[in-house]
Amino acid sequence: MGTWDTGPFDNDTAADFANALDEAEPEAREALIRGVLIRTIDATGYLTEAEEAVAAAALIAAQCPGGEPVDMSYGPETPMPVFPSDLRVLADEALARIVGDEDGPASNWVDPEDWKQWRAILARLRAVLAPPPPSIALFDVQP
Numbered sequence: 001m002g003t004w005d006t007g008p009f010d011n012d013t014a015a016d017f018a019n020a021l022d023e024a025e026p027e028a029r030e031a032l033i034r035g036v037l038i039r040t041i042d043a044t045g046y047l048t049e050a051e052e053a054v055a056a057a058a059l060i061a062a063q064c065p066g067g068e069p070v071d072m073s074y075g076p077e078t079p080m081p082v083f084p085s086d087l088r089v090l091a092d093e094a095l096a097r098i099v100g101d102e103d104g105p106a107s108n109w110v111d112p113e114d115w116k117q118w119r120a121i122l123a124r125l126r127a128v129l130a131p132p133p134p135s136i137a138l139f140d141v142q143p
């Protein structure tokens with residue numbers, strides 16, 4: 001993996017994924033993102049699409065309250081469609097799978113500080129993607 005920093009699009013594989021999204025028809029972009037997330041969640045053994053799944057999760061998180069914009073230097077240049085809310089859950093599940101895979105991308109970091117920074121980025125993405133807790137109005141109290 002050619003990696004130059006710890007951001008979601010700061011590696012060759014994720015940058016290639018961004019290019020694929022740019023080249024795809026607008027209506028096909030959601031399917032590309034959904035596919036990489038589902039394949040990462042369902043993968044057995046080595047997570048071959050982990051870098052793409054992190055990039056996809058970052059694109060979804062960017063549309064959530066509290067989400068950070070994606071770095072356009074290496075991320076997709078074309079606007080993404082508004083993603084359906086169910087992709088938030090898939091993105092969070094994919095990130096949980098990636099974080100929990102000790103032999104996967106987490107093992108690729110040579111510098112422990114880079115590994116910590118990358119883990120912090122994934123934690124921030126997961127915090128944004130986590131669905132808000134359901135609010136249940138117990139009853140309305142009038143003074």
